[in-house]
Amino acid sequence: MKLTNIVSLAFLIFLFGMMSCNVLDTEPFESYDEATVWGSKSTADAFVTGTMSSVMYGYVDGNQTTWEQYTSNAVHSNGGIGFVRETMDRYDNSGGFGNFGTIRRCNLIIEKAAEYTGQGLSEAESKELVAKGKLLRALTYYQQARTIGRFVWVDRVLAPADTASNGLMMPTTKTTTESYTYILNDLDAAIPDLPTSVKAGELSRNMANAFKSEIALQAAAYETDANKKKEWLKAAITAADAVEGASLATSFGNIFNENDRYSNEIIFAIYRDKANTNTDYISTLQNVMPNTNNDNLIKNGCGPLFKTNGGQPFIGWLWWAPTQNLVDCYEVIDETTGQGAAWNESSQFKNNVTLVQGAAPDWAIEQEKAEVLFYGNVKGDKLMNEIMYNNRDARFYDTFVYDGCTWWNEDIQLTVNGNLWRKVNGGLGPHMGLTNYYWKKGVYNVQPRVLAGTPTDYHYVVTRYGRVLLNKAEAILWLAGMGEGNYADAVAICNQTRTVHGKLPAKQVNSLEEAWKFYKQERRCELPMENDYYWTLLRWGKHGGYANNGVAPGGKIAGFTEIPTYIEITNDRKSFYVGKVTHGDNDIREFREDRRYLLPIPQADRP
Secondary structure: OOOOOEEEOOHHHHHHOOOOOOOOOOOOOOOOOHHHHHOOHHHHHHHHHHHHHHHHHHHOOHHHHHHHHOOOOEEEOOOOOOOOOOOOOOOOOOOOOOOHHHHHHHHHHHHHHHHOEOOOEOHHHHHHHHHHHHHHHHHHHHHHHOOOOOOEOOOOOOOHHHHHHHOOEEEEOOOHHHHHHHHHHHHHHHHHHOOOOOOOOOOOHHHHHHHHHHHHHHHHHOOOOHHHHHHHHHHHHHHHHHOOOOOOOOOOHHHHOHHHOOOOOEEEEEEEOOOOOEHHHOHHHHOOOOEOOHHHHHHOOOEOOOOOHHHOOOEOOOOEEEOHHHHOOOOEEOOOOOOEEOHHHOHHHHHHEEEEEOOOOOOOOHHHHHHEEEEEEEOOOOOHHHHHHOOEOHHHHHHEEOOOOEEOOEEOOOOOOEOOOOOOOOOOOOOOOOOOOEEOOOOOOOOOOOOOOOEOOEEEEEEEHHHHHHHHHHHHHHHHHOOOOOHHHHHHHHHHHHHHOOOOOOOOOOOHHHHHHHHHHHHHHHOOOOOOHHHHHHHHHHHOHHHHOOOOOOOOOHHHHOOOEEEEEOOOOOEEEEEEOOHHHOOOOOOOHHHHOOOOOOHHHOO
């Protein structure tokens, strides 16, 4: 469908009546006159902080889990949703079109900082504030560019007089090239005047360069002009190289919890304090924690019983759980070769398990036998969870809760009739994972448990050095395929995250095709629950070829259409199967190339 390039901004009329100068977005909502806000660096900074919150929360919290479930990395416990089934209606605004209030705040920062130079703000302070306004404006528009591709570019504070000629009918950008040019120009203008030494959670030059390394990569994916594509890919590499002072953390999981919340790997994070934060404010805590208790275990013949918190250590409000598809990406160290291998291709698996493809074991319940893809029986004295989960990529243990691990001082059993089994409450459904895995990444050790009303510190990692390195690796691979650069440089980068974070031996790669396969696996293992995989899949689909399993550029993307899977292990851990998650139509996964690469502008925002 051909869309008009004009949209209505009637919503902005409301904004004209707002001063938009509340110093903090917290109660009480005191109003301050303009001179008070912009007449000193401290009050101007407070306005910037409030605006930063409006912008940056769009990258984390519910967005981490929501966009993850649109891929085969995660499933919703209530079943499939309209987005993945391509049943959104024309009023759907999953792409976040608009956000004019936040854009107005960014423009206020830019204009008022310049206006008050010499009137309470030094020239250096003014330049820094303008740079922060442009950075935040770029990041606001980027959220729309990567979903919809087009937006209404507003680079000034609009006033009621602007309605006189056109009634606030303003054009959208016409192409993704135009959209990304605006965004990247804002970033380039901001970077030189952004501070280099900041406190944790503040805007910085490193943060801008980290985002630029990814924004330029996304822009290049949608660019049809070969020269422009190369320009933006090179810009991504240059931005990644401009990040200074960051390094890979040796303990991957601690980057995301209370143990290393100010890690040198973190380039930008949003920090919450327990003085004003409860666990129910944090969806990546509350909505990934299961909900069951010893009464349910006893009623349904499950165990072992929980030892802590009166038999109810898990009282979350779970919606999302990771899939076997994602778990499969994390290699095991082969006990014969000492090299990384897929868990079901390792010598310890082949030597100890009889594998049967395309059939279901006798012990599977009748109504689930059609879901089974393959099963296996252990031949000797070993246990299935030992064969599957011992000596995995170190990031596996920091990302997932799995059968046989310890979590919250409890011995976790995810077998049939285990204490966190998917049917422990009597059947499939709300607040228990559908896959026999749970998310561990990003879960703080809240005491005594994650329960609504429990105070906790927290931080959302928005961008970090490992992500920046992988952005650079992808740009190198794209350029290598265009006859510029060497794929070996990308392989070397991937081996940094693989060896430092994954504790795996470096991988040997002998072709561009193998390099892409390695890179895709590495990025998927490194960045789940960081609001990355959905956007990365779109890039790979646009690239096509090696990046998208041989599919032509702009074709269907397997990461959106493959059916999520789960693991089922017998209680004695001597047999297992992998099956398709069909509960709630989770197995219905569609991808329409004509509207998922760029979502439509909602009908309500068109004239």
